[in-house]
Amino acid sequence: CRMEWQPDEQGLQQVLQLLKDSQSPNTATQRAVQQKLEQLNQFPDFNNYLIFVLTRLKTEDEPTRSLSGLILKNNVKAHYQNFPPAVADFIKQECLNNIGDPSPLIRATIGILITTITSKGELQTWPELLPQLCNLLNSEDYNTCEGSFGALQKICEDSSELLESDALNRPLNIMIPKFLQFFKHCSPKIRSHAIACVNQFIIGRAQALMDNIDTFIESLFALATDEDSEVRKNVCRALVMLLEVRIDRLIPHMHSIIQYMLQRTQDPDENVSLEACEFWLTLAEQPICKEVLSGHLVQLIPILVNGMKYSEIDIILLKGDVEEDEAVPDSEQDIKPRFHKSRTVTLQHEGGEGEEGEDIDEDDDDDDDTLSDWNLRKCSAAALDVLANVFRDELLPHLLPLLKGLLFSPDWVTKESGILVLGAIAEGCMQGMVPYLPELLPHLIACLCDKKALVRSIACWTLSRYAHWVVSQPPDSHLKPLMTELLKRILDGNKRVQEAACSAFATLEEEACTELVPYLSFILDTLVFAFGKYQHKNLLILYDAIGTLADSVGHHLNQPVSLDLHLVSKLALRNISKLDQLHGQQLLTCLSSVATALQSGFLPYCEPVYQRCVTLVQKTLAQAMMYNQHPDQYEAPDKDFMIVALDLLSGLAEGLGGSVDQLVARSNIMTLLFQCMQDPMPEVRQSSFALLGDLTKACFPHVKPCIAEFMPILGLNLNPEFISVCNNATWAIGEIAMQMGADMQPYVGLVLNNLVEIINRPNTPKTLLENTAITIGRLGYVCPQEVSPMLQQFIRPWCTSLRNIRDNEEKDSAFRGICMMIGVNPAGVVQDFIFFCDAVASWVSPKDDLRDMFYKILHGFKDQVGEENWQQFSEQFPPLLKERLSACYGV
Numbered sequence: 001c002r003m004e005w006q007p008d009e010q011g012l013q014q015v016l017q018l019l020k021d022s023q024s025p026n027t028a029t030q031r032a033v034q035q036k037l038e039q040l041n042q043f044p045d046f047n048n049y050l051i052f053v054l055t056r057l058k059t060e061d062e063p064t065r066s067l068s069g070l071i072l073k074n075n076v077k078a079h080y081q082n083f084p085p086a087v088a089d090f091i092k093q094e095c096l097n098n099i100g101d102p103s104p105l106i107r108a109t110i111g112i113l114i115t116t117i118t119s120k121g122e123l124q125t126w127p128e129l130l131p132q133l134c135n136l137l138n139s140e141d142y143n144t145c146e147g148s149f150g151a152l153q154k155i156c157e158d159s160s161e162l163l164e165s166d167a168l169n170r171p172l173n174i175m176i177p178k179f180l181q182f183f184k185h186c187s188p189k190i191r192s193h194a195i196a197c198v199n200q201f202i203i204g205r206a207q208a209l210m211d212n213i214d215t216f217i218e219s220l221f222a223l224a225t226d227e228d229s230e231v232r233k234n235v236c237r238a239l240v241m242l243l244e245v246r247i248d249r250l251i252p253h254m255h256s257i258i259q260y261m262l263q264r265t266q267d268p269d270e271n272v273s274l275e276a277c278e279f280w281l282t283l284a285e286q287p288i289c290k291e292v293l294s295g296h297l298v299q300l301i302p303i304l305v306n307g308m309k310y311s312e313i314d315i316i317l318l319k320g321d322v323e324e325d326e327a328v329p330d331s332e333q334d335i336k337p338r339f340h341k342s343r344t345v346t347l348q349h350e351g352g353e354g355e356e357g358e359d360i361d362e363d364d365d366d367d368d369d370t371l372s373d374w375n376l377r378k379c380s381a382a383a384l385d386v387l388a389n390v391f392r393d394e395l396l397p398h399l400l401p402l403l404k405g406l407l408f409s410p411d412w413v414t415k416e417s418g419i420l421v422l423g424a425i426a427e428g429c430m431q432g433m434v435p436y437l438p439e440l441l442p443h444l445i446a447c448l449c450d451k452k453a454l455v456r457s458i459a460c461w462t463l464s465r466y467a468h469w470v471v472s473q474p475p476d477s478h479l480k481p482l483m484t485e486l487l488k489r490i491l492d493g494n495k496r497v498q499e500a501a502c503s504a505f506a507t508l509e510e511e512a513c514t515e516l517v518p519y520l521s522f523i524l525d526t527l528v529f530a531f532g533k534y535q536h537k538n539l540l541i542l543y544d545a546i547g548t549l550a551d552s553v554g555h556h557l558n559q560p561v562s563l564d565l566h567l568v569s570k571l572a573l574r575n576i577s578k579l580d581q582l583h584g585q586q587l588l589t590c591l592s593s594v595a596t597a598l599q600s601g602f603l604p605y606c607e608p609v610y611q612r613c614v615t616l617v618q619k620t621l622a623q624a625m626m627y628n629q630h631p632d633q634y635e636a637p638d639k640d641f642m643i644v645a646l647d648l649l650s651g652l653a654e655g656l657g658g659s660v661d662q663l664v665a666r667s668n669i670m671t672l673l674f675q676c677m678q679d680p681m682p683e684v685r686q687s688s689f690a691l692l693g694d695l696t697k698a699c700f701p702h703v704k705p706c707i708a709e710f711m712p713i714l715g716l717n718l719n720p721e722f723i724s725v726c727n728n729a730t731w732a733i734g735e736i737a738m739q740m741g742a743d744m745q746p747y748v749g750l751v752l753n754n755l756v757e758i759i760n761r762p763n764t765p766k767t768l769l770e771n772t773a774i775t776i777g778r779l780g781y782v783c784p785q786e787v788s789p790m791l792q793q794f795i796r797p798w799c800t801s802l803r804n805i806r807d808n809e810e811k812d813s814a815f816r817g818i819c820m821m822i823g824v825n826p827a828g829v830v831q832d833f834i835f836f837c838d839a840v841a842s843w844v845s846p847k848d849d850l851r852d853m854f855y856k857i858l859h860g861f862k863d864q865v866g867e868e869n870w871q872q873f874s875e876q877f878p879p880l881l882k883e884r885l886s887a888c889y890g891v
Contacts, residue, residue, distance in 0.1 A: 005045070005090050007052050015040075015049045019064050019071075037071070044084050047075055051091045054109060055098040062105050069109035073116045080120045092117065096132055099151060100144030107147035115154040123155075123162055130155075130171050134178055142187060149182075149193035156200040164206045172201065172208035180212060183219040188228030195223070195234035202241040213249055217242070221253070224260055229269035236264055236275035243282045254292045262296065265303050270311070270376055277307060277379040284386035297391070301398040304387075305406070307380030308424075309417040310454070314377060320454050324493040330536045342683045343647045343690040344724050345731040346767050347774070347805050381424045388428025395425065396432045407443065412452045419447060419455065423462030430469070437469055441478050448485040453492075457500035460489060464504035467511040475515060483508065483519060487526040490545075495538055498530070502541040506548040516549070517556045523549065540586040547590035550597035557597045589644060592651030599655045610652060610663045613645040617672050624679075639681050646676065646687035653694035661699040669695075670706050677713045682722045689717065689728035693735045700739040707736065711747040718754035720761060720768065727768045730755065734775035737782050738813060748779055748786040755779075756790055759797045769801040777802075777814025780821040788821035791828025799832070799839035807844050815839075815846070819853040826860075833861060834876060841884040851888075858891045 018040070022033040040046040053060065053068035072091070080088070095114050101107050114129070123129070133155075136148040152175075156163065163172045175197075182194035198216060201209045209216065216238075223235050239257060242250055250257055264276035280300065283289050293300070310320065319325070388395050399421065406418025422440070425433070433440075444466075447459035463470075463482060470478045486508065489501035509516065516523065527549070530542055550557055591609060595602045623637035649669070653660045664670075673695075676688040692710065696703050703710075714736075717729040733751055737744045758764060759772045776794060780787040798818065805811055822829050822836075829836055840854045862870045874882060874891070885891050 099147040111151035280383035388425040393432030426465035453494035460500035460504040464507040543586040543590035547593035550593040595655040616645040693732035696735040715750040777817035781817030784820040788825040799835035803842040
């Protein structure tokens, strides 16, 4: 037998001293501790000392022992693969022997240590771990049972998939039935562990759980009224997940489950009520929601509405009694990074903007509530919102009687919750609310002047949810009073109200668009004034409101009467010199919109903005190069900032058109662009190609000398794996073709095959298909001899993807190209001629010479096949198509 490892007394004292020092608040001591730790980590058995202190030195105080375990955990994380086998074995053995330590803190620390070892791929090489832990559950000693369960729960959380795999012979088949036995244990802590362990396997539909699903559900029902709140919380969590995964098994019991959840949503313990409230959110997504819940709305609605009140703790956390805080500087954690959306070039569609709901592979991340703020109030409001979308106006009979009492309550907390309710149902119950809005809106607008800041801020949000209706009414009835009051709130003395008002105003801008033009000078005066008043965090939201304003009113911003250039100069010149990371991104995004809207009106402010962006790109590229060569000496640059700068340069090129020429001439932007186009980060390439396209349109003489170098890079990026990069590269190639004319010929071969492949791919996003079709058409327009031999390979998807976009310049050039290619290779279109006819009919008013081209092709085809064949052919046309072609082209 092996000699048991024993510590050296002097070494042990040294380690204990280190553990004591590391609890000191002094930073110099902390630094010395770090150095000492790094030295000691050179000795393999240092880790033996650490486990020894944790498990054997019962005379030491618990915090010191626990700290020893946590340092060991960090060592396991960083260097476990270098531990000698004897050390690793000693640590594992000590963990298992002491999992039942009398101290809950030490048990938990050992549990964390076990999980950290298993996370290093050690479940396979520690075969005795799971059987021993499961065996120890049977121990008569409470501490041993609880400690083992604690460790098992952590393993189930971290390695749920592995426990179901053949690699370990599917230990779950034994573990799940074992856990289920403990649902009846006399200790609430152990019952709670048992449910928490099983809960880890619901979402993944683990087979071992599915085999025992009925026992599991019965056992949950048996614990429904457990006196322990942690047990109730885990029961609720299980039922919410089962609703998603095995609703078939819950349906027979649905009535009693709903009754149970109604009680639990009012549980005195907020952790329980929050878990239970999630049930309504999940149920709303199920097809059976309406059927099973209709009869319970009368009970549920008042409970949700009641849950929407601020709790006393909420009010303390939100400083609800602080009315004026605008002069208090923001703390760092107040300022969440906001993410800039890289520029994606899209086309205009029928009946709306090309952007509508067509964000390519972007995650919409403007949810202000991080998970940490998730509470009963927000969950209740979210549940009411989704249920309003399921039940629509059927919800109102249950809500309206409550609403009156809430909205006119003398108690501000009650009144505030009523305003939140109105906002939550705005989307789902809009139809049914319309009759009440003429009366409600003035009341809500009056709430914008309430003396409580939390009432003013929720009123901003709720009013923004009804902005669409407000804008549909005559402007004097609601739009004007709402706008007047919101602008006052933008200058509120409370930061939370400023933020809510700015966000609400941005929503109103998007809905109202040019309706705002009469009020522009008033709006701009307010926004400029806010600049001098706002702290850091709200400045970011203000930039957003100004950018949205520019997007909404467009060139109207450029009228001498309303154009407060003071605003732009103040914006650009005051802030551009001292751009920091966060501010800069928001400011540049905002300026991008302003530049596009102001066009030549922005000229006086362009130079410093343009220079700043070019410098930013140059600095970032230089830093990236240093980092690539010496990663140990330099930090990797943050490229997000460079992406924003490239997008602002695009905005300038688009807004200024030819006037950007002199700025480009005096800078090295083309050299920088060459580097950006080859950047490993897709978002950088995406923005580079957008800028290349915009510069091609604005000042092609500066781009032309680089074409030979640029085209091969563009060809390489026609890879639909990166949708947005591919989209922008495709668009830029089309713009270049239009400028190059016949000189494009040597480059057609570099790109054409890829473009034809993309247009024929299944499931390609609409925007990419349209841009690809336009570019193929444009290449055919400038080089018909080179492109037309492939006509047959792309004509059908080409026609179907361009029939839905509006008449515009891009569509015009693409269709001219297709007509020229048909002229060179008429055989290429014969099989799919009906698709060509349909695409031609999608034009509302083509230019005269383009109409002539269509006319010649249609009549040429008709003459070629003869009257009788044409009659048979046109019989296949849908009636509308037949009618249009006959009316417009006489065929």
